[in-house]
Amino acid sequence: MYLRVVRFTDVDPDHLESRMEARSGEDGPPAGVRAKEIKVMHDPDQRTAVVLQFFETAEDMQDSEGALEGMDPSETPGTRASVDRGEIKFEREA
Numbered sequence: 001m002y003l004r005v006v007r008f009t010d011v012d013p014d015h016l017e018s019r020m021e022a023r024s025g026e027d028g029p030p031a032g033v034r035a036k037e038i039k040v041m042h043d044p045d046q047r048t049a050v051v052l053q054f055f056e057t058a059e060d061m062q063d064s065e066g067a068l069e070g071m072d073p074s075e076t077p078g079t080r081a082s083v084d085r086g087e088i089k090f091e092r093e094a
Helices: 013-024 059-067
Strands: 003-010 036-041 048-055 079-087
Touching: 003 059, 013 036, 048 059
Parallel strands: none
Antiparallel strands: 003 048, 003 079, 036 048
8 A cells, every 4th residue: 555645724614614515526536547445634723734645556646646636726625734645554443
């Protein structure tokens, strides 16, 4: 399993809420994105958000990169501050 982690700053809570509502009616990730799962964490006090995008393979993550990097900024939670990519090496559930 592979993970792409995107951190956003300057996140307006109302804008984030409208983006989540718009996405809630969709059956899967945005076009061109081969993620198996997407999670969003929001810290309203710091006005930040972290988006976790899970991929089955490195190829799926790489193939999705163009669509993710090309997203219109109005479609994102805020200002993209960083992007990290890698293979999940350890996982444990309680």
